[in-house]
Amino acid sequence: MVTTHMSGNVEVRCDRCLAAPITPLGIRTWSSRDGALLELLGPELSWTLVDGRLQCARCAREARCAESGHRYRAWSPVPGSQLAVRVCSACHQ
Numbered sequence: 134m135v136t137t138h139m140s141g142n143v144e145v146r147c148d149r150c151l152a153a154p155i156t157p158l159g160i161r162t163w164s165s166r167d168g169a170l171l172e173l174l175g176p177e178l179s180w181t182l183v184d185g186r187l188q189c190a191r192c193a194r195e196a197r198c199a200e201s202g203h204r205y206r207a208w209s210p211v212p213g214s215q216l217a218v219r220v221c222s223a224c225h226q
Contacts, residue, residue: 141164142162142163142164143163143164143166143168143169144160144161144162145163145169145187147187147188147192148186148187149188149189150189150191152189152192154173154178170187178190180193181193198221203221203222204221206219207219
């Protein structure tokens with residue numbers, strides 16, 4: 134998800150988990166949509182476009198894992214949060 138703020142800055146979030154790239158100063162922003170996509174889809178950050186939807190590297194890896202037939206374990210709570218996580222039985226990610 135690419136959002137352009139009134140200031141003109143562009144913020145990006147994963148369409149699957151809503152994660153955003155961060156810096157020590159907070160959520161990373163870019164001056165243009167093209168600049169954001171160029172950096173995110175590059176080898177350093179490894180985000181991908183899947184069916185027109187932007188996914189962070191972790192979600193893209195999980196989607197590839199699921200497509201290849203890997204089986205996921207049950208959801209487990211993340212201590213100290215309201216989140217849950219599950220890992221692949223084959224690759225443990």
